Amino acid sequence: MKEFLAELRGAVFATFVLAVVCCGIYPLVVFGLAQVLFPALANGSLIMDAGGTVRGSGLIGQAFASAKYFHSRPSAAGIGYDASNSGGSNLGPTSKVLYQEIQERVAASRAENGLSVSDPVPADAVTASASGLDPDISPRNAEIQAPRVAKARGLAIEQVLKLVRANTRPPGLGFLGAPRVNVLRLNLALDIAVPGEQTRPSHQRGCIENMARSGHKIALDAPAVAGLPTLHDSCIGPAK
Amino acid sequence: MHTSGWIELAFFVGALVLITKPMGLYLMRVLDAKGKTRLDPLLKPLERLTYRLMGVKPDEEQDWKRYTFAMLLFSLVSCLFTYAILRLQLLLPLNPQRFGPMPPDLAFNTAVSFTSNTNWQNYGGESTLSYFSQMVGLAFQNFVSAGVGIALAAALVRGIARHSSRTLGNFWVDLVRTAYYLLLPICLVFAVFLVSQGMIQNFNPYTKARLIEPYQLPVEKKDDKGGTVLDASGRPVMDEQTVNEQIIAQGPVASQVAIKMLGTNGGGFFNANASHPFENPTPLSNFIQMLAILSIGSGLTYYLGRMVKNQKHGWSVWSAMVVLFLAGVLLAWWAESTGNPIHQRLGVVASDGNMEGKEVRFGIFNSALFATITTDASCGAVNSMLDSFTPLGGFVPLFNIQLGEIIFGGVGAGLYGMIVFVVLAVFIAGLMVGRTPEYLGKKIQAYDVKMAMLALLVLCLSILGFSAWAAVSQWGLAGLNNSGPHGLSEILYAYSSGTGNNGSAFAGLAGNTPWYNTTLGLAMLIGRFLMMVPIMALAGSLARKKVAPASSGTFPVSGGTFIALLLGTVLLIGALSFLPALALGPIVEHFLMIHGRLF
Structure with a gap:
């Protein structure tokens, strides 16, 4: 009994002390360091418009439907791109449901992008991601969408492809991960590229020019680099 | 199978080799009650204060029974602590979304899951749990369940290294020193690095x-x-x-992910786990997370070699692990890049591979590599949805778990699991040459083999028993997200993952029902504690033995023959136990997929 009580005291106080150190002090120290060193990243890489309204996160995908925007991947998160309910379809390789979904998506992708019925469609364009929040599409997926977007916006295809390339991240160090195009970032760049928005206030134009000068290298998912504007400092084109 | 994948694989194995020795040497200091580290000026006062509050005398060692009892009691108390937090989260701070209490069966499942280092999740983090529940209720177990695993591995290694000794060390000292000197400092640096990649760390409302x-x-x-x-x-x-x-969704993610990976816990802050962009923002964060999963497990093999004064033995165990690791990666990578012929016939680009349930930034290779690593270890974090893998791609993580997660393995658990196989391998070698089997100069006797076999049989019985039960029950079939052989794979994966304390899932399975919550909870308890007790008994028995000098008839526990024998033992036992079940799940599904059969 004495031994039991001795070990019980050990167990209770070990729980208490380790909880204070590992679950109180440790996360708060990380919180402090993160908020001082990488405030924009630690708060979700949020993108704000000139009015200070949060329009999304550079790391989290959004759904796009109209022809003038590049479309994100299919999403199984909630009703689609629900960033408070992440997840994949979890449909297996021999699933009839998945088969039908992919069949429909392939047909839709061919129709909206003007492909022939024998043209292959990039896998990422017709499959749901793991998180349902995938911010990226493959460069090939962006390429097949580019003519549609260019046509809908009355832009030259070269101009659109140039923006695609500007928003493509190569694999880290040349081999880490896959090349990827951030859809939200690309679409925001497109909105800026559209001419003829006469109502745009002058301070926004200034912002846009700043962005253009920095080559859109606003710290979105890259480490904040001294000299580059962070997300909170940046601004984006007007909402459509 | 692109060149970049081969380069990354080479880098990964290279990095693993490089960290193994420094990690092993550091473990020598951490797991020695009198070990000195550079952090002593900072942490020694805290360590002493902790012992004083706990009433522990750090230089008093425990025999195997006392050590095991302390471990079990601590696990019980800490499990109740987590359970209470999950039930009471509405009354506790840091709940900006006002999430209500977790229901009792789910809270039982979750508390057991995190206490046993499983981190199976029948809930979605961002839609169920407050920041306090995550940061205190769950992250606490991330630290201490890892600490318990490492402590037990240390005790077993001491049992092997010592002779004519009754004691195996002091559980409390091992637990506290592991948390303070090993896990916390690495996590601190790791977490800040993760934030630099875009991982969030805040307490903002969504x-x-x-x-x-x-x-x-x-x-x-x-x-x-x-x-x-x-x-x-x-x-x-x-x-x-x-x-x-x-x-x-927001939250203090980075601090929790650091220990989730380093401690091979694997429980995601978010429902989508390490595929969520906030939980794994870049391929670099992904690479370092994968390395973190295997780092301590790999270092422990060096620790083993150093402790038993036979470094070649440590490296031989390491080599056997690497062989199995590479076999798994290559099979999963091949299967996922070959993709699904059914979908390819619909017009999906064949060379893209199987992208359902995968993130573009990781692509095929990093998804296959991560899935292999997370199940080599008992981590269970996922950066892609295993349920949507091709049949053979999903076979790899499933079989990895069923082999006992001994390929580096969970922190501590991997090493003690592998030592069980080593004991069996030398036993089989002894039978083959007709000598009393010896392991590092100690005679392996009936009692030791019984304990080793008990540890393995418990796993096998729990996985197959519960799977069979669920597969013929209404409650079991009701949870399925897929039909046909894939449905059986979902059930088999769930109980393998639970019993193996892995925590990854074929996540389509709707496990949040009283039946699944309870049976999976039991499987996790069995897999954790009914395995630990025989292993501690084995440790106690080995420690008591005398050492006989090596002779020309002694079977060497290093070199090619030993590695081959060890691999053979692992694969033979794994295959004999689980191939019949696997044949009805992923293997038959593979052939049906090739023939275009849908369910």
Whole structure:
């Protein structure tokens, strides 16, 4: 009994002390360091418009439907791109449901992008991601969408492809991960590229020019680099 | 199978080799009650204070029974602590979304899951748990369940290294020193690095973002009382609802992910785990997370070699692990890049591989590598949805778990699991040459083999027993997300993962029912504690033995023959136990997929 009580005291106080150190002090120290060193990243890489309204996160995908925007991947998160309910379809390789979904998506992708019925469609364009929040599409997926977007916006295809390339991240160090195009970032760049928005206030134009000068290298998912504007400092084109 | 994948694989193995020795040497200091580290000026006072509060005398060692008892009691108390937090989260701070209490069966499952280092999740983190529940209720177990695993591995290694000794060390000292000197410092640096990649660390309420392009969503029309309005034919009337907002979940993620990986816990802050962009923002964060999963397990093999004064033995065990690791990676990578012929016939680019349930930034290779690593270890974090893997791609993580997660393995658990196989391998070698089997100069006797076999049989019985039960029960079939052989794979994976204390899932399985919560909870308890007790008994028995000098007839526990024998033992036992079940799940599904069969 004495031994039991001795070990019980050990167990209770070990729980208490380790909880204070590992679950109180440790996360708060990380919180402090993160908020001082990488405030924009630690708060979700949020993108704000000139009015200070949060329009999304550079790391989290959004759904796009109209022809003038590049479309994100299919999403199984909630009703689609629900960033408070992440997840994949979890449909297996021999699933009839998945088969039908992919069949429909392939047909839709061919129709909206003007492909022939024998043209292959990039896998990422017709499959749901793991998180349902995938911010990226493959460069090939962006390429097949580019003519549609260019046509809908009355832009030259070269101009659109140039923006695609500007928003493509190569694999880290040349081999880490896959090349990827951030859809939200690309679409925001497109909105800026559209001419003829006469109502745009002058301070926004200034912002846009700043962005253009920095080559859109606003710290979105890259480490904040001294000299580059962070997300909170940046601004984006007007909402459509 | 692109070149970049081969380069990354080479880098990964290279990095693993490089960290193994420094990690092993550091473990020598941490797991020695009198060990000195550079952090002593900072942490020694805290360590002493902790012992004083606990009433522990750090230089008093425990025999195997006392050590095991302390471990079990601590696990019980800490499990109740987590359970209480999950039930009471509404009354506790840091709950900006006002999440209510977790129901009892789910809270039992979750508390057991994190206590046993499983981190199986029948809930979605961002839609269920407050920041306090995550940061204190769950992350606490991330630290201490890892600490318990490492402590037990240390005790077993001491049992092997010592002779004519009754004691195996002091559980409390091992636990506290592991947390303070090993886990906390590495996590601190790791977490800040993760934030630099874009991982979040805040306590903000969920952010409302105004969408760039709002869209219309058909919803059922409701009348004034909230009932569904039906048309003449009895179908619900659909209304267009404009979605113009995205609610972005936030939280103290980085601090929790660091220990989730380093401690091979694997429980995701978010439902989508390490595939969520906030939980794994870049391929670099992904690479370092994968390395973190295997780092301590790999270092422990060096620790083993150093402790038993036979470094070649440590490296031989390491080599056997690497062989199994590479075999798994290559099979999963091949299967996922070959993709699904059914979908390819629909017009999906064949060279893209199987992208269902995968993130573009990781691509095929990093998804296959991560899935292999997370199940080599008992981590269970996922950066892609295993349920959507091709049959053979999903076979790899499933079989990895069923082999006992001894390929580096969970922190501590991997090493003691592998030592069980080593004991069996030398036993088989002894039988083959007709000598009393010896392991590092100690005679392996009936008692030791019984304990080793008990540890393995418990796993086998729990996995196959519960799977069989669920597969013939209403409650079991009700949870399936897929039919046909894939449905059986979902069940088999769940109990393998639970019993193996892995925590990854074929996540389509709707496990949040009282039946699944309870049976999976039991499987996790069995897999953790009914395995630990025989292993501690084995440790106690080995420690008591005398050492006989090596002779020309002694079977060497290093070199090619030993590695081959060890691999053979692992594969033979794994295959004999689980191939029949696997044949009905992923293996038959593979052939059906090739023939275009759908379910």
